[in-house]
Each structure stands twice: as structure tokens, then as C-alpha cells.
Amino acid sequence: xxxxxxxxxxxxxxxxxxxxxxxxxxxxxxxxxxxxxxxxxxxxxxxxxxxxxxxxxxxxxxxxxxxxxxxxxxxxxxxxxxxxxxxxxxxxxxxxxxxxxxxxxxxxxxxxxxxxxxxxxxxxxxxxxxxxxxxxxxxxxxxxxxxxxxxxxxxxxxxxxxxxxxxxxxxxxxxxxxxxxxxxxxxxxxxxxxxxxxxxxxxxxxxxxxxxxxxxxxxxxxxxxxxxxxxxxxxxxxxxxxxxxxxxxxxxxxxxxxxxxxxxxxxxxxxxxxxxxxx
Amino acid sequence: xxxxxxxxxxxxxxxxxxxxxxxxxxxxxxxxxxxxxxxxxxxxxxxxxxxxxxxxxxxxxxxxxxxxxxxxxxxxxxxxxxxxxxxxxxxxxxxxxxxxxxxxxxxxxxxxxxxxxxxxxxxxxxxxxxxxxxxxxxxxxxxxxxxxxxxxxxxxxxxxxxxxxxxxxxxxxxxxxxxxxxxxxxxxxxxxxxxxxxxxxxxxxxxxxxxxxxxxxxxxxxxxxxxxxxxxxxxxxxxxxxxxxxxxxxxxxxxxxxxxxxxxxxxxxxxxxxxxxx
Numbered sequence: 001x002x003x004x005x006x007x008x009x010x011x012x013x014x015x016x017x018x019x020x021x022x023x024x025x026x027x028x029x030x031x032x033x034x035x036x037x038x039x040x041x042x043x044x045x046x047x048x049x050x051x052x053x054x055x056x057x058x059x060x061x062x063x064x065x066x067x068x069x070x071x072x073x074x075x076x077x078x079x080x081x082x083x084x085x086x087x088x089x090x091x092x093x094x095x096x097x098x099x100x101x102x103x104x105x106x107x108x109x110x111x112x113x114x115x116x117x118x119x120x121x122x123x124x125x126x127x128x129x130x131x132x133x134x135x136x137x138x139x140x141x142x143x144x145x146x147x148x149x150x151x152x153x154x155x156x157x158x159x160x161x162x163x164x165x166x167x168x169x170x171x172x173x174x175x176x177x178x179x180x181x182x183x184x185x186x187x188x189x190x191x192x193x194x195x196x197x198x199x200x201x202x203x204x205x206x207x208x209x210x211x212x213x214x215x216x217x218x219x220x221x222x223x224x225x226x227x228x229x230x231x232x233x234x235x236x237x238x239x240x241x242x243x244x245x246x247x248x249x250x251x252x253x254x255x256x257x258x259x260x261x262x263x264x265x266x267x268x269x270x271x272x273x274x275x276x277x278x279x
Numbered sequence: 280x281x282x283x284x285x286x287x288x289x290x291x292x293x294x295x296x297x298x299x300x301x302x303x304x305x306x307x308x309x310x311x312x313x314x315x316x317x318x319x320x321x322x323x324x325x326x327x328x329x330x331x332x333x334x335x336x337x338x339x340x341x342x343x344x345x346x347x348x349x350x351x352x353x354x355x356x357x358x359x360x361x362x363x364x365x366x367x368x369x370x371x372x373x374x375x376x377x378x379x380x381x382x383x384x385x386x387x388x389x390x391x392x393x394x395x396x397x398x399x400x401x402x403x404x405x406x407x408x409x410x411x412x413x414x415x416x417x418x419x420x421x422x423x424x425x426x427x428x429x430x431x432x433x434x435x436x437x438x439x440x441x442x443x444x445x446x447x448x449x450x451x452x453x454x455x456x457x458x459x460x461x462x463x464x465x466x467x468x469x470x471x472x473x474x475x476x477x478x479x480x481x482x483x484x485x486x487x488x489x490x491x492x493x494x495x496x497x498x499x500x501x502x503x504x505x506x507x508x509x510x511x512x513x514x515x516x517x518x519x520x521x522x523x524x525x526x527x528x529x530x531x532x533x534x535x536x537x538x539x540x541x542x543x544x545x546x547x548x549x550x551x552x553x554x555x556x557x
Contacts, residue, residue: 090360161397165459167358169410170387170466179409180399 030250037248047215051235051242056249058217062132062225063201065218066211069136070143070200071193077140078147078196079189085148086155087177107145112205114142119209130224135211142206143196150195154188155181187268194264198257204229228253304328305470305500306352306375306389309367312527313347316361321347323527325366327519329470334492334501336515336536338508340551343521344528345504349472352502353389354382370470387414390463394475396455398447403439403458406447410462429461433491453484457491470500478506489514508552512540520548 045055081099089096118138128134158181166176204227212224213234226234232249235242306329313322322344329335337345350356351364354375368375375385398406407426416422426443430436435457439450447458456476463471473492477485492501493514505511511518518539520532532539532548543549550556 159397161393161395162399164355164358164393165397165399167355168353168386168391168393169462170383170385170413171409172383175413184400 027254030247030254033244034247034249034251037244038251042248043252046217047231047245050239051215051231051245052239053245056228056231056245056252058215059226059228059231059249060252062211062218063227065132065221065225066136066139066207066227067197067200069133069221070139071197073137073140074143074147074196075193078144078192079151081144082148082151082155082192083177086152087173087181103145103148107149110205111142111203114138115206115209117141118206123210128222130210130212130214131222132211132218132225133221135207135225135227136221138206138210139200139203142203143200146199147192147196150192151185151189154185154192157188158184190264190267194260197260201253201257201260202229203227204233208233228256303331305331305370307367307369308352309369311348311351311366311368312364313344313351313356314363314365315359320527322351323525323529325521325528325530327530327533329500329502330517331500332496332498333516334496334503334514336511336518337502337504337521338506338511338518338551339521339528340523341506342528343523345521346474347528348521349391349474349502349504352470352472353386353391355386355391357382383413387466388468389470389472390466390468392456392459392463392471392473392476395479396452396459398450398455398458398462400446400448402444403447403450404443406458407462407465410465414466425465429465430458432464432495433457433461434487435461451484453480453487456480456484456488460488460491460495464495464499468499470502471495473501473503475504475506477510508554512536520545520551522547522551 042055043060044057046058047056048054085096085099089099115138118134118141122128122134122137123130126134128137162180162184163176166180171179207227207230211227211230213226213230214224215226215231216223218225228249232246232253235249236246308328309326311322311325312320314320325344325348337348339345347356350359352368352375356362356364364376366376370385370388373380373385375389399409401409404426407429408422411422411425416425427436427440430439435454438454439445439458447455450458460471460476476492477488480488489510492503495501496514496516503511503515515536517534518532518536519530520539520543521528522531523529524531532543532545539548540552543552547556
């Protein structure tokens with residue numbers, strides 16, 4: 001086998017090149033068309049002329065608020081559920097299995113369905129109307145399955161020797177959880193958090209019906225607010241002559257996403273490194 | 280099959296060097312059975328007395344229920360979903376198997392050391408402090424005193440006194456195991472259960488731990504599971520041989536170590552000890 005092409009190698013290289021190429025093309029296109037737009041004014045000013053000119057200041061603020069609501073709601077719920085699933089239930093039978101199955105289904109539900117649900121439940125039933133709060137909570141529902149799965153994996157991968165060792169020292173279940181399992185699972189919690197954040201910040205469909213379109217600076221969580229992704233959608237689809245602004249916004253969005261991912265991998269690397277110095 | 284409740288070893292056949300005063304029993308086990316989920320019977324009808332301030336060795340082939348037996352003694356079996364314990368275990372006046380006792384208190388009285396050293400991923404000091412915190416020793420000075428005391432007791436103090444705040448997992452295997460023992464005795468247990476404490480260690484570390492066990496015998500009651508027959512013979516006062524019979528782990532021989540090794544009553548036990556079986 002010294003001569004000729006190994007078909008497996010060729011295939012895997014082709015696939016790799018296609019995947020990497022698509023990513024580079026997308027990134028290149030966005031940055032090529034949008035980078036020129038991005039400056040301090042663009043980041044701080046309010047949009048004018050339905051988004052054809054001006055900046056995206058209020059939109060960045062709305063996006064941050066939506067994410068804040070989303071994470072504030074989903075983080076405690078998600079980590080709590082993950083701890084419950086991994087430490088207090090048997091994953092193969094009964095209630096634990098039911099929750100797990102539900103999560104699997106939930107994580108596959110299209111985001112537009114979450115949007116409809118959020119609109120019906122948060123906006124109409126709970127009377128929140130089109131608001132940042134409703135949008136954030138809808139995103140929280142969507143992010144929960146991701147967050148729970150990642151966190152649960154983390155808790156499950158805590159070596160059982162720690163638990164047994166803790167138990168053998170007479171530590172109660174709560175204390176074992178607090179002092180042994182939780183610190184060891186923390187990197188996974190961060191990973192889950194970032195995955196969730198990434199999904200939330202890129203979401204459009206779930207927000208259209210919940211946080212709405214209004215591009216003014218929000219004055220409270222009960223105001224409607226336009227997220228970055230919706231601004232891109234709106235300026236590129238509904239506003240003729242808005243494409244350039246859409247590209248500019250896309251640059252900001254992609255840049256934020258990349259930074260979040262990089263920050264997360266840096267944090268977990270540092271963490272894992274620190275943990276592994278010992279072993 | 281009817282059990283032969285094996286009698287507490289008679290002091291008159293005790294081996295040389297053992298005090299001939301009347302021996303107290305630290306734990307009494309009566310008709311102990313353990314069934315795991317799915318019906319696998321790990322232990323059946325085990326009855327024995329564990330003598331106070333002596334070393335009781337548990338030997339037998341793999342899978343005969345030795346570790347399960349230890350786990351029953353401090354209720355670690357509670358952590359195994361679906362396991363069921365029958366029979367009675369008494370620690371002095373306390374019924375260990377009772378559903379009303381506080382298992383965290385029990386586990387402080389009956390400590391356990393595992394086969395693989397399992398220091399927590401914390402500093403050496405924190406490993407012991409974390410255990411102490413359970414007993415509400417919160418005073419810093421007192422904590423530090425106990426840390427030094429127990430580390431001296433296991434002969435680790437001189438090796439680690441300059442790096443108490445370094446990671447416990449950077450210690451060698453033998454040191455880690457001694458740290459685990461220190462952590463356990465910081466809780467002032469009455470009984471220490473050791474599940475093959477030397478089997479994952481190199482011969483030198485193993486010898487150090489073995490010597491330590493022999494010293495600890497003066498203050499604590501030790502129950503040591505071991506695969507090393509020579510070790511059992513060297514360090515233990517009493518020996519119990521477990522064997523799988525009728526799909527369940529059973530106690531087939533129990534008595535003073537010398538007697539078990541030289542004149543076992545059970546033919547299986549005798550051939551196991553002589554290396555012909557197992």
C-alpha cells in the first residue's frame with residue numbers, strides 16, 4: 001500500500017476541506033461585507049430610518065438584557081435539575097427516565113415552536129406582552145435542555161471514589177454534593193452555560209413573537225426589545241437597502257459568539273489544568 | 280443450610296505475644312445477608328465477632344463478598360440502589376442495621392479505607408479539615424493540632440509538613456493511602472475497615488502501610504480485607520475466610536490466625552490457604 005490513493009483518506013480530507021471551507025466562506029463573507037460598518041458610532045447610536053442608517057446601540061442593550069433574563073432563569077433551574085437527575089434519581093427507571101426522555105424531545109423541538117409557546121404562555125397568559133422578560137424566559141425554556149444535559153454529564157463524571165470517600169468519612173449527602181461533587185463538576189457547568197448562551201444569543205424565531213421588534217432603547221424588562229439576530233433578519237428581509245446594516249450587525253453577533261466560546265474554552269482549560277496539576 | 284455460628288476465638292489459643300486478658304468484641308455480626316438488585320446474593324448467613332483492638336483479616340478468592348461485607352459494617356451499602364441487608368450487626372450497643380440510626384455518625388465511628396487511595400482533589404490540609412468539619416471542629420488552632428497529630432500518627436508529618444497546602448494528589452500512592460488513613464482517624468473512629476489497603480501500592484509503600492496498620496492496632500479495631508495471604512498471616516490476630524458457595528458469599532472459616540493457617544477445619548479453606556485452591 002505504498003502507492004495510490006487511500007480512498008478513506010481522500011474522503012475524510014474532502015469532507016474536512018468542505019466543512020472548514022464553508023465555515024471560512026461564511027465568516028469571510030460576513031466580515032468582508034460588514035467589518036467596514038463597525039465603529040464606535042455604530043455600536044452606540046440608535047438605528048434611524050427603519051435601520052437603514054444609524055447604529056445598533058439599543059439593540060445591543062436589549063440583547064444583553066434578554067440574555068441576562070434567560071441565564072438568570074435557566075442557570076439555577078438547569079443546575080438544580082442536573083443535580084437532581086445525576087445524584088438523586090436512577091436514570092434508567094421511573095421518574096428520572098421520564099425527565100431524561102422529555103429533555104431529549106425538548107432539545108429537538110424547533111425554536112419557532114418555543115416562540116409560539118412563549119407567546120401564548122408568557123406574553124398572553126401571564127400578561128407580560130411583547131417584552132424582554134417574555135423573550136428571555138422563552139429562551140430559558142429553550143436553553144434548559146442543553147444546560148441540563150451538559151451539567152448532568154459533569155456531575156456523572158465525578159469519580160465515584162470521591163462520593164464513597166466522602167460518605168465513608170460521615171459526610172452527609174448535601175455536604176458531599178457541596179464540597180466534593182460540585183467543585184469537580186464546575187467546569188462542565190461552565191461549558192453547559194456557554195453552550196446555552198451561544199444558542200440563546202443566536203436565536204431569532206423564538207424571539208419574534210415574544211420580545212418583539214421595537215428598536216428603541218428599553219427602559220425596563222417589560223419593554224419590548226429587539227435582539228441582534230432579529231435586527232439582522234429585519235434589516236435584510238423587510239427593509240430594502242438595509243443589507244449593509246445587517247452585515248454590520250452580523251459582524252457584532254459573530255464576534256460576540258466567538259468571544260464567548262473562546263472565553264469558555266480558556267476558562268475550562270485553565271480549570272482543568274489546575275485540577276490536573278495534582279494528578 | 281444451617282450455619283455453624285463460628286465461636287469467638289478462645290483466648291487460650293491466641294498466638295504468641297497476644298495479651299491473654301479477656302477480649303472484648305467491638306462488633307458482633309449475626310446472620311448477615313446482602314442481596315443486590317436483580318437478586319444476586321452477595322452474602323449469606325455470615326456470623327462472627329470482631330475483636331476489639333485487634334486486626335481481623337478477611338481473605339478469600341475474588342467475588343466472594345469480602346468488600347460487600349466491609350460495606351455492610353458502615354452502611355456504605357446504602358449507596359447501592361436496590362441492595363438489601365438482612366441480619367444484625369452490633370457496634371457495642373448500637374444496632375447498625377437499624378433504620379433509625381444516624382449513618383453519618385456511624386460512619387465516623389466505623390471508618391473505611393479503600394483499595395485505591397482516594398484523596399480529594401484538594402490540599403493535604405483541606406483533606407483532613409473537610410473530615411473534621413463534620414465533627415464540628417471549627418477552631419483553627421484545634422484543627423491544625425489535629426492535622427499535625429494524625430499526620431504524625433501515620434508517619435507522614437515529616438514528609439509533608441512543608442507542603443500541607445500543596446495538592447494531595449501529588450503525593451505518591453503510599454503517601455496518599457496514609458493520608459486517607461490519617462483523614463479517617465482524625466474522626467476518632469472505633470473501628471477502621473480497610474479494603475485491600477496495600478494492593479495498589481508498590482512493595483516498599485506496602486510495607487510502610489503494613490507497619491502502620493500494626494501500630495494502629497493498639498488504638499483501633501481493624502478489619503482488613505487482603506488478597507495477600509502472607510500479609511494476613513503477618514499482621515492479623517484473627518482470620519476469616521470467605522468463599523462462594525451456592526451462589527452466595529459465605530464465611531467458611533474463622534478463628535485465630537495461627538489456627539486458621541495451620542489447622543483450618545474447613546477443607547476448602549485449608550486448601551485455599553495452602554495455595555491449592557482459589
